Amino acid sequence: xxxxxxxxxxxxxxxxxxxxxxxxxxxxxxxxxxxxxxxxxxxxxxxxxxxxxxxxxxxxxxxxxxxxxxxxxxxxxxxxxxxxxxxxxxxxxxxxxxxxxxxxxxxxxxxxxxxxxxxxxxxxxxxxxxxxxxxxxxxxxxxxxxxxxxxxxxxxxxxxxxxxxxxxxxxxxxxxxxxxxxxxxxxxxxxxxxxxxxxxxxxxxxxxxxxxxxxxxxxxxxxxxxxxxxxx
Amino acid sequence: xxxxxxxxxxxxxxxxxxxxxxxxxxxxxxxxxxxxxxxxxxxxxxxxxxxxxxxxxxxxxxxxxxxxxxxxxxxxxxxxxxxxxxxxxxxxxxxxxxxxxxxxxxxxxxxxxxxxxxxxxxxxxxxxxxxxxxxxxxxxxxxxxxxxxxxxxxxxxxxxxxxxxxxxxxxxxxxxxxxxxxxxxxxxxxxxxxxxxxxxxxxxxxxxxxxxxxxxxxxxxxxxxxxxxxxxxxxxxxxxxxxxxxxxxxxxxxxxxxxxxxxxxxxxxxxxxxxxxxxxxxxxxxxx
Numbered sequence: 001x002x003x004x005x006x007x008x009x010x011x012x013x014x015x016x017x018x019x020x021x022x023x024x025x026x027x028x029x030x031x032x033x034x035x036x037x038x039x040x041x042x043x044x045x046x047x048x049x050x051x052x053x054x055x056x057x058x059x060x061x062x063x064x065x066x067x068x069x070x071x072x073x074x075x076x077x078x079x080x081x082x083x084x085x086x087x088x089x090x091x092x093x094x095x096x097x098x099x100x101x102x103x104x105x106x107x108x109x110x111x112x113x114x115x116x117x118x119x120x121x122x123x124x125x126x127x128x129x130x131x132x133x134x135x136x137x138x139x140x141x142x143x144x145x146x147x148x149x150x151x152x153x154x155x156x157x158x159x160x161x162x163x164x165x166x167x168x169x170x171x172x173x174x175x176x177x178x179x180x181x182x183x184x185x186x187x188x189x190x191x192x193x194x195x196x197x198x199x200x201x202x203x204x205x206x207x208x209x210x211x212x213x214x215x216x217x218x219x220x221x222x223x224x225x226x227x228x229x230x231x232x
Numbered sequence: 233x234x235x236x237x238x239x240x241x242x243x244x245x246x247x248x249x250x251x252x253x254x255x256x257x258x259x260x261x262x263x264x265x266x267x268x269x270x271x272x273x274x275x276x277x278x279x280x281x282x283x284x285x286x287x288x289x290x291x292x293x294x295x296x297x298x299x300x301x302x303x304x305x306x307x308x309x310x311x312x313x314x315x316x317x318x319x320x321x322x323x324x325x326x327x328x329x330x331x332x333x334x335x336x337x338x339x340x341x342x343x344x345x346x347x348x349x350x351x352x353x354x355x356x357x358x359x360x361x362x363x364x365x366x367x368x369x370x371x372x373x374x375x376x377x378x379x380x381x382x383x384x385x386x387x388x389x390x391x392x393x394x395x396x397x398x399x400x401x402x403x404x405x406x407x408x409x410x411x412x413x414x415x416x417x418x419x420x421x422x423x424x425x426x427x428x429x430x431x432x433x434x435x436x437x438x439x440x441x442x443x444x445x446x447x448x449x450x451x452x453x454x455x456x457x458x459x460x461x462x463x464x465x466x467x468x469x470x471x472x473x474x475x476x477x478x479x480x481x482x483x484x485x486x487x488x489x490x491x492x493x494x495x496x497x498x499x500x501x502x503x504x505x506x507x508x509x510x511x512x513x514x515x516x517x518x519x520x
Contacts (some may be wrong), residue, residue, distance in 0.1 A: 051397040070402055078396050080417020084499045089399075094409010095237065105502040122499035 004028050005050065005066060005178060009038060010059035012045055019045055021205040022059070029147075032171075032179040032196030035209075042206045043182040044073055047150045050180065066178070069146035073153045075137025077125040083136045084108045084121035090143040113140045116165050128158035138166060143174045149174050151181040283465040291469040306474060308369070308451040312438035315370035316431055316481075319377025324423075326378075327385035337386070344379045352376070357443045365445040369452070372441040373434035382434070384426030388419030424489045428482060435478045 005027040012020040019042040027033055037043050048054035050061055051070045069090065077086045091098055109121055115135040125133055135159045139147060151170065153223035155163045170179070179196065199209040266285050273284035283291075295301045330337035352372065359371050392414055400410050442452020451470055458467035 048398075051402055052400055072395065072398075076395055076399055078399060078413060080419065080420065081413050082496050082499045084503075085413060089405060089409065089413050090403050092409070094401060094405045094413055101498070102502055105499060106506055109503065109506065119503075122496045124496070140403075192517070209235055 003227040004036055004064070005180075006060075006062040006064075007046075007050070008060040008062070010046070010049060010057055010061070012042065012049065012054075012057040018205045020057075021207045022202065023058075023207055023209075027148075027178055027180060027207055031174055031176050032174075033181065034198045035180060035182045035201065036184075036194050036212070037201035037206070038197060039184060041201050041204075043184075043201060044152050046201075046206075047152050050148075051099075051150055063148065066147035066148065067145065068148045069141045069144035071134075071137040071141035071152060071154055073156070074130065075125070075133040075135075075140075077133055077136055077140075079125050082122045082124060083112065083117070083128065083132075086125065086136055087111060087140045087143050090140045095221055108139065111143055111158065112136065114169050115139050116162065131159070131162055134158065135162075135166065138170065142170070146177065147178070148178045151179070153182055156184065208225060243462060243464075280462060280464050283468050287465050288468040288472060290464045292472050295469055304449050304451060304454060307449040307476070308439070308442060309477060311367070311369040311442075311447075311450070312373045312434055315373025315438060316434045317371070317376050319374040319430065319434065320381050320427065323372070323378045323381025324385050327382050327389060330382075330386055331389040337348075340382070345381055347375055347379045352437045352440060353444070355445045359441075360445050363445045368445045369438040369441040369450065373438040376433040376437045377430040380426045380430040381423070384422040385419055388422035391417060391418045391422075424485065427485050427488075431481045431485060432478060435474060435481070439474055 007023060007025045007027075009019055010023040011018065011072065023046070034045070035043055045054065045072065049057050050063075051068050052061075053070075077083075078089075081089075084105055088101070088104040091104040092108060096104065105121075111119060112135070115138060117132055117135055117139075122126075125136070128136065134154060138151065138154050149170075154166060154214070158166060170181075181196070198212045200212050202208050202210045233390050273279075273282045273287075276282040279287050294470055303495075326336075326340060330340050355375055356368065356372055363371055396414050396418075405413065424481050439452045439455070441447070442450040443456045444452075446453055451503055453473060454470045455467060458464070458470060
């Protein structure tokens with residue numbers, strides 16, 4: 001996938017209150033974006049809109065055919081199936097015979113192990129801690145062959161070593177793909193190692209982004225442009 | 233970070249001990265109640281009023297040797313099973329339709345309420361006029377099972393939250409995948425609880441229908457005849473047959489329940505197989 005992800009004039013309301021007001025933004029392909037902002041400013045809503053699971057908005061999202069994968073806040077696991085099955089559905093879409101299931105299970109075990117969960121793959125999400133559930137949700141997102149990966153507060157329930165592990169796995173598994181990661185302000189200090197372009201949501205309601213960090217050489221064009229808020 | 237399931241890693245000796253304790257407790261409980269029954273029969277002093285467990289089970293054994301017993305039992309079993317299966321299928325299907333279309337639920341609500349509230353005896357008498365004696369037990373079993381399965385399955389389906397539906401959309405689950413990974417796990421506990429209650433009721437009501445309709449070649453007819461000829465031992469023996477068949481149904485349902493929740497076991501099995509493969513390869517590597 002070489003095309004960018006474009007948001008054009010996204011406006012979202014909740015119960016008559018405007019949360020996002022005419023937000024436009026281009027996410028360049030192959031880059032990693034970290035979106036920051038205070039709690040309740042619409043970060044998660046924006047990810048859900050991009051993922052296509054929130055269609056109650058005005059404006060336009062152009063993915064240019066990109067396949068999207070997402071890890072919702074807290075993992076978003078299906079409660080009635082095992083941790084491994086939660087990951088496997090991203091690979092099999094619920095299809096496949098014995099061999100496909102076995103291969104998907106083996107791949108899910110490997111992914112979960114990479115993310116720091118060593119065993120207990122047949123446990124239900126309710127038997128997992130918040131941190132483990134978040135890791136399973138991240139594993140499920142990474143299990144899908146996608147062009148665009150969306151992570152909603154992936155580090156919220158993790159300690160500093162967990163953040164380092166998960167961060168490095170995300171980096172390795174999504175190399176060359178577009179990544180948009182929503183991070184709450186309070187967690188920012190703990191994940192300085194997370195690479196990429198940092199955008200802060202601005203305005204109330206949110207109407208644009210301000211670039212607060214852009215690693216050298218990663219995105220010179222964006223650095224020059226300053227990624228200013230572009231309403232409408 | 234590691235994790236273990238509740239009973240996944242229990243040694244087989246501990247599991248065997250638990251099963252033994254559970255079986256012993258169930259057996260002790262059964263023995264206690266049989267003893268109470270025996271004492272009551274002894275107190276009654278007449279098998280016409282209350283036959284003893286020995287008389288009842290003795291008669292049951294002698295019934296097993298009669299060809300008529302098997303014909304009667306299998307016909308009752310067939311009728312009630314047919315009604316139960318039809319009730320389960322109709323209940324699940326109707327719940328699925330009601331869950332996906334609110335008008336369907338509105339339409340179903342009065343029917344289900346009336347079926348639940350109407351006394352079984354009324355249905356038996358009314359239905360006897362419509363469908364005759366032969367199929368009446370199936371119809372009554374169906375009526376007992378349908379509203380329970382419908383209501384509980386619908387409740388389970390409604391438990392599926394927006395988040396889970398979104399996951400299904402996001403990861404493009406196939407319709408079969410949605411049923412397997414999203415809807416079945418949500419419905420399973422409600423369905424199994426309902427199925428246990430419903431099958432118990434279907435046996436009771438189905439046999440009652442056979443008694444009132446005097447259905448040909450039926451356990452109900454045998455019960456009715458036993459009552460008419462004051463053969464209390466036969467009455468108890470045939471009742472024991474109903475209880476045993478009902479228990480067999482419950483055991484089968486438990487098995488189905490375990491089969492439906494097979495996901496965890498499957499994953500554990502694959503996990504163990506992969507561990508064995510890794511260990512074998514590790515040992516092979518060490519040896520070379």
